[in-house]
Amino acid sequence: MPISPSSSAQAARESVARRLRDLRKAAGLTVTELADRCAWHHAKTSRIENARTAPSAKDIHLWCRACGDEGQAKDLIAQSLSAESMYSEWRHQVRSGLKQLQDSWVQFFHDTSLFRVYSSTMIPGLLQTEGYAAALLSAIADFREIPTNDGAEAAAARVARSRVIHEPGHRFVFLVEEAALRHQLGNPDAMAAQLGYLLTAGALPSVSLGVIPMGTRRRRIWPQETFHVYDDTLVSVELLSAQVNITQPSEIALYLKAFEELRGMAVYGAEARALVMKAIDALS
Numbered sequence: 001m002p003i004s005p006s007s008s009a010q011a012a013r014e015s016v017a018r019r020l021r022d023l024r025k026a027a028g029l030t031v032t033e034l035a036d037r038c039a040w041h042h043a044k045t046s047r048i049e050n051a052r053t054a055p056s057a058k059d060i061h062l063w064c065r066a067c068g069d070e071g072q073a074k075d076l077i078a079q080s081l082s083a084e085s086m087y088s089e090w091r092h093q094v095r096s097g098l099k100q101l102q103d104s105w106v107q108f109f110h111d112t113s114l115f116r117v118y119s120s121t122m123i124p125g126l127l128q129t130e131g132y133a134a135a136l137l138s139a140i141a142d143f144r145e146i147p148t149n150d151g152a153e154a155a156a157a158r159v160a161r162s163r164v165i166h167e168p169g170h171r172f173v174f175l176v177e178e179a180a181l182r183h184q185l186g187n188p189d190a191m192a193a194q195l196g197y198l199l200t201a202g203a204l205p206s207v208s209l210g211v212i213p214m215g216t217r218r219r220r221i222w223p224q225e226t227f228h229v230y231d232d233t234l235v236s237v238e239l240l241s242a243q244v245n246i247t248q249p250s251e252i253a254l255y256l257k258a259f260e261e262l263r264g265m266a267v268y269g270a271e272a273r274a275l276v277m278k279a280i281d282a283l284s
Helices: 007-026 031-038 042-049 057-066 070-086 098-103 106-111 130-143 151-166 178-182 188-201 249-265 269-281
Strands: 087-089 114-119 171-177 207-212 227-230 234-238 242-246
Touching (some): 007 070, 031 042, 098 130, 098 151, 106 151, 114 249, 130 151, 130 188, 171 178, 171 249, 178 207, 178 269, 188 207, 207 269, 242 249
Parallel strands (some): 114 171, 171 207
Antiparallel strands (some): 087 242, 114 227, 227 234, 234 242
């Protein structure tokens, strides 16, 4: 079972905090003395050293200057920014709109060779039709109270981004729980079109589509949160509040292990198509 998906981010924050603490101790400064030199309360120093508060670039510059080692500031700032990018709250990501968020992944998708996607709740983004995506993204905009609901524009951008599945040099392995085929987003026509597209997309040479039946007995692993594995270097986990980007090899290995367990429970080809057809029939 994958461990807490925010653990990579927390470990990275703690690494920055540890380096700053070691820097202070090497300079022979107490928590209070460093705080005085930086002109802030000593409690802030403690919060930074215990990874409860992320230091800003200015904080790190002041810290290094107080310790007489400004040469370390640039590297520490880069490490801190990398740590904070691992756990990114959706409310920050969607400030510029949902369309911008879709566009921000385009180049990364072009640079990725192998996509492995597991979803227990919905059709994966790379397989979504515009009608289904518009219903989903508009609902997300409403739920997150985004002032400008650009769900329709974001859906068009998502479909355009998904054309990567037709480009050479990429392989895609999708796993969905059967329940994801039954969760209706949009009107019945949009849902039927979405399920119909799965039958087409699943037949593409570069695509493997597996469906895990709801009646699977003695599951070796239970339904998980939606996650994407890009090559063997990044796992992106979608939580309600945030997106977690995992780069720690040991954690990536756990997600790959979970993916293979789930993959072994899925059905493919004619059996998968039969489950999609059952979901289409259930709409009427």
